Amino acid sequence: MADPELVRFTTDNGLRVVLAPDPTAPVVGVSVHYDVGFRSEPEGLTGFAHLFEHLMFQGSESLEKLAHFRHVQSSGGTFNGSTHPDYTDYFEVLPSAALERALFLEADRMRAPKLTAENLANQIEVVKEEIRLNVRNRPYGGFPWILLPPVLYNTFANAHDGYGAFEDLEGATLEDCAAFFDTFYSPANAVLTVAGDFEVENAKALIEKHFGDVPYRPAPPRRSFAEPAPTSELYGEHQDAHAPLPALAVGYRMPDPINELDGYLAYLVLASVLTDGDGSRLQQRLVHREPLVVDIGAGAGLFGPFEARDPDTFTITAIHPPDVSRERVLAALDEELEKLASTPPDEQELKKVTARWAASLHSEHDRLVSRTLAFGAFELLYGDATLVHRLADRMSAITGEAVSAAAKALRPDSRAVLVIKPANSEGTDQQ
Amino acid sequence: MTSATHRSAAEIGRTATGPRPLPPLGSQSPAADLSHVDTTLSNGLRVVAVRKATVPLVEVRVWIPFAGEDKLHPATAEVLAETLLTGTARRDRVEIDAELALIGGDLGTGVDPERLYVTGSALSSGLPTLLDVLGDVFTGATYTDAEVGRERERLIERIAVSRTQPRTIAREALQKQRYGDHPATREVPQASDVEVVTPEQVRALHAASVLPRGSVLVIVGDIDPQTVPADLERALGGWASDRSALRLPALPELTGGNVLLVPRSGAVQSQIRLSAQTVPRTDPRYPSLQLANLAYGGYFSSRLVENIREDKGYTYGAHSGFEFTDQNATVNVDADTANEVTAAALLETRYELGRLGLVPPTADEVESVRQYAIGSLLTSTSSQTGLAGQVMALASTGLGVEWLQEHPARIAAVTGEQVAQAALDFFAPKRFTGVVVGDADLLGPKLTALGDVTVGEEAVGEETAGEQA
Numbered sequence: 001m002a003d004p005e006l007v008r009f010t011t012d013n014g015l016r017v018v019l020a021p022d023p024t025a026p027v028v029g030v031s032v033h034y035d036v037g038f039r040s041e042p043e044g045l046t047g048f049a050h051l052f053e054h055l056m057f058q059g060s061e062s063l064e065k066l067a068h069f070r071h072v073q074s075s076g077g078t079f080n081g082s083t084h085p086d087y088t089d090y091f092e093v094l095p096s097a098a099l100e101r102a103l104f105l106e107a108d109r110m111r112a113p114k115l116t117a118e119n120l121a122n123q124i125e126v127v128k129e130e131i132r133l134n135v136r137n138r139p140y141g142g143f144p145w146i147l148l149p150p151v152l153y154n155t156f157a158n159a160h161d162g163y164g165a166f167e168d169l170e171g172a173t174l175e176d177c178a179a180f181f182d183t184f185y186s187p188a189n190a191v192l193t194v195a196g197d198f199e200v201e202n203a204k205a206l207i208e209k210h211f212g213d214v215p216y217r218p219a220p221p222r223r224s225f226a227e228p229a230p231t232s233e234l235y236g237e238h239q240d241a242h243a244p245l246p247a248l249a250v251g252y253r254m255p256d257p258i259n260e261l262d263g264y265l266a267y268l269v270l271a272s273v274l275t276d277g278d279g280s281r282l283q284q285r286l287v288h289r290e291p292l293v294v295d296i297g298a299g300a301g302l303f304g305p306f307e308a309r310d311p312d313t314f315t316i317t318a319i320h321p322p323d324v325s326r327e328r329v330l331a332a333l334d335e336e337l338e339k340l341a342s343t344p345p346d347e348q349e350l351k352k353v354t355a356r357w358a359a360s361l362h363s364e365h366d367r368l369v370s371r372t373l374a375f376g377a378f379e380l381l382y383g384d385a386t387l388v389h390r391l392a393d394r395m396s397a398i399t400g401e402a403v404s405a406a407a408k409a410l411r412p413d414s415r416a417v418l419v420i421k422p423a424n425s426e427g428t429d430q431q
Numbered sequence: 432m433t434s435a436t437h438r439s440a441a442e443i444g445r446t447a448t449g450p451r452p453l454p455p456l457g458s459q460s461p462a463a464d465l466s467h468v469d470t471t472l473s474n475g476l477r478v479v480a481v482r483k484a485t486v487p488l489v490e491v492r493v494w495i496p497f498a499g500e501d502k503l504h505p506a507t508a509e510v511l512a513e514t515l516l517t518g519t520a521r522r523d524r525v526e527i528d529a530e531l532a533l534i535g536g537d538l539g540t541g542v543d544p545e546r547l548y549v550t551g552s553a554l555s556s557g558l559p560t561l562l563d564v565l566g567d568v569f570t571g572a573t574y575t576d577a578e579v580g581r582e583r584e585r586l587i588e589r590i591a592v593s594r595t596q597p598r599t600i601a602r603e604a605l606q607k608q609r610y611g612d613h614p615a616t617r618e619v620p621q622a623s624d625v626e627v628v629t630p631e632q633v634r635a636l637h638a639a640s641v642l643p644r645g646s647v648l649v650i651v652g653d654i655d656p657q658t659v660p661a662d663l664e665r666a667l668g669g670w671a672s673d674r675s676a677l678r679l680p681a682l683p684e685l686t687g688g689n690v691l692l693v694p695r696s697g698a699v700q701s702q703i704r705l706s707a708q709t710v711p712r713t714d715p716r717y718p719s720l721q722l723a724n725l726a727y728g729g730y731f732s733s734r735l736v737e738n739i740r741e742d743k744g745y746t747y748g749a750h751s752g753f754e755f756t757d758q759n760a761t762v763n764v765d766a767d768t769a770n771e772v773t774a775a776a777l778l779e780t781r782y783e784l785g786r787l788g789l790v791p792p793t794a795d796e797v798e799s800v801r802q803y804a805i806g807s808l809l810t811s812t813s814s815q816t817g818l819a820g821q822v823m824a825l826a827s828t829g830l831g832v833e834w835l836q837e838h839p840a841r842i843a844a845v846t847g848e849q850v851a852q853a854a855l856d857f858f859a860p861k862r863f864t865g866v867v868v869g870d871a872d873l874l875g876p877k878l879t880a881l882g883d884v885t886v887g888e889e890a891v892g893e894e895t896a897g898e899q900a
Contacts, residue, residue, distance in 0.1 A: 126747055356536075368810070
């Protein structure tokens with residue numbers, strides 16, 4: 001199947017646009033990615049990028065509070081937004097008749113969101129409930145995405161909790177919101193994506209009609225979040241009152257996802273060689289042969305690959321019984337990495353991994369919402385939405401030697417180990 | 432903070448030209464016709480094959496009714512599901528995984544009191560291999576002692592993890608409150624039962640219950656549906672029995688009752704779970720009921736979400752939705768809330784139930800949920816996985832692709848009066864029962880003061896991993 005043509009252009013106010021027509025189902029996806037995530041939020045305001053994402057749904061000049069939800073849903077559509085380390089996205093998926101409405105809704109809040117003290121107070125409460133639900137009242141809440149970064153990283157940007165501390169959230173002011181919007185939510189700092197059932201010329205005209213008069217403001221200069229890799233094994237622990245079993249997360253630094261993409265992809269292949277499927281190396285050894293762990297997984301990124309610039313994190317996580325020491329788990333991990341470092345995986349092993357990657361990329365992009373968001377994120381982070389169509393081939397071209405080199409770089413003396421201790425775990429720690 | 436000079440919030444919220452009108456809807460293209468086959472194989476397995484060639488993949492779902500009355504059934508069934516794919520006479524566990532990997536494939540299994548299910552996908556070029564593996568495990572899964580032993584241990588550890596999840600605790604409490612000890616309530620087996628399951632029992636359960644007759648296989652993707660039945664006869668024809676897969680005994684009808692406060696000391700958040708009897712999709716009232724549910728709490732712009740989240744900030748998410756079990760259907764309402772506002776959230780949840788019948792959805796509300804119901808059906812069936820899930824949900828209750836294609840017209844025909852009637856008939860507060868799981872010391876006084884709330888026993892998983900080790 002030939003990949004459909006993407007149409008890419010930039011409007012006069014600096015908004016980058018990606019159009020991905022596909023008539024196979026009568027639905028469209030619309031997304032806006034802003035180039036700001038929780039790594040960019042100000043010190044003392046942890047969780048602010050995510051809190052601000054909530055506020056963007058609370059009304060704008062033409063739309064009363066709740067109108068955004070009502071207009072999307074009463075047009076037959078669904079919507080959401082999410083905050084990542086390096087971007088924040090907003091999206092709708094609707095029957096194709098509602099394309100212009102979706103563009104109108106996104107343009108209106110890009111032009112003039114209604115930021116009010118009442119909505120801010122309300123959404124602070126909602127976000128606190130979200131954190132209680134996903135972190136504080138749940139076993140392994142925030143594991144590892146909130147808990148690992150402060151062990152592996154030193155700078156505020158990389159180390160802090162992207163969900164935020166309650167006292168920071170409660171301290172957020174309307175003034176902070178105004179400054180954040182004017183700094184980061186300009187059209188020149190955003191990518192608009194439309195995918196699905198529409199005519200390109202019609203979409204272009206609608207985009208000009210609704211976004212054309214959003215005033216230009218310069219995009220903020222891009223900050224670097226670079227910091228040196230660790231020079232020793234770093235260690236952290238966390239008491240989890242709800243967790244029944246100990247767990248650990250190992251975090252490593254990995255190649256620059258943007259400027260060393262093939263190096264980055266080698267780590268993704270490595271992650272699959274290690275933990276994807278019953279035949280993978282760590283599953284076979286640590287789950288089935290020895291067995292030392294209940295579950296084990298490896299991967300790139302705090303929420304998945306391709307959603308952050310440098311530095312990005314390679315993680316291995318495991319939940320294990322209390323009578324297995326973490327040293328045994330780590331020793332087995334290091335031995336398997338050592339084997340891969342000295343002997344590259346053969347063609348057959350690579351083929352298994354790349355066939356599964358090809359299928360999972362197809363499957364992900366078969367869902368209109370995922371496809372729309374992937375185009376937007378790749379345009380924003382990589383400057384090239386068409387890379388989405390080439391990823392599977394790039395993955396297939398990764399050599400055994402490259403995977404071997406990636407395994408060799410995952411050194412014990414340059415990583416972070418985070419240990420989750422269940423409540424009442426006295427006597428189970430072998431340290 | 433980040434910008435040296437910036438506008439005030441008030442300046443940001445207005446422009447010289449002022450508010451603009453909402454654009455009208457454009458023209459809507461129709462959903463594509465779904466070319467499909469719906470037939471029964473010689474072994475009694477119903478097959479629904481649908482062509483959707485958006486990507487070069489194929490999705491397969493198998494649903495095997497899998498009820499059992501035996502006390503050990505839930506544990507044995509869970510071990511069976513975990514070991515079904517761990518080996519046959521022709522392939523061991525690693526070989527199964529390797530063959531699937533080479534076709535970009537995956538197979539997964541799961542079980543609940545109603546059914547055993549298998550979910551699979553692969554590049555469509557790998558379909559013959561995928562079907563061959565399926566046929567192999569259905570007819571020849573070996574359940575070796577070593578694999579059963581190991582999966583049993585993992586399962587015990589996973590049950591420990593699962594029983595610490597507030598949603599699992601709440602679900603278990605709700606099931607008990609609604610259905611007593613009907614087999615449908617045994618969703619997570621007891622670790623002590625899993626511990627004593629033997630390989631022989633697992634093999635016996637496979638022989639007795641992994642049966643094609645009465646089961647359904649759905650296949651969706653880049654396929655020719657016309658050729659699928661013959662391919663399946665070849666791959667699965669050897670999977671045969673005269674007996675039929677075992678369906679769950681009918682669930683008792685819910686008649687409403689008190690809400691049970693299930694104590695969970697130290698919880699920082701409470702789970703509110705309410706439930707009432709409704710009717711299945713085949714009932715003529717279902718489309719109006721569906722719209723009434725959306726208006727109540729079935730989508731974000733619903734009365735419940737606008738009240739307890741957007742107006743009062745009591746919860747991150749509140750939701751109401753249907754649960755279909757064999758021929759039975761209920762509507763379930765759920766919200767997780769902070770301790771301080773739990774009683775107030777329950778009050779508002781009941782208030783909105785009452786109001787739905789007494790102040791029925793307006794014409795605008797009805798139009799909104801109507802468009803949402805039609806549009807979200809279009810969206811959810813626009814991907815292979817979404818379509819496969821929808822078709823399987825329908826097929827398991829005897830419906831077919833036609834029902835899916837005709838449903839938008841049924842929704843379009845619902846009148847406001849019918850929605851109002853469904854709201855009154857099905858959403859009256861007195862029809863509901865349920866649980867609140869949370870810190871009883873903090874919640875008890877306010878919840879019992881509300882009325883129709885009784886305090887129950889502490890919710891704890893009976894075993895912990897520590898005791899197992």
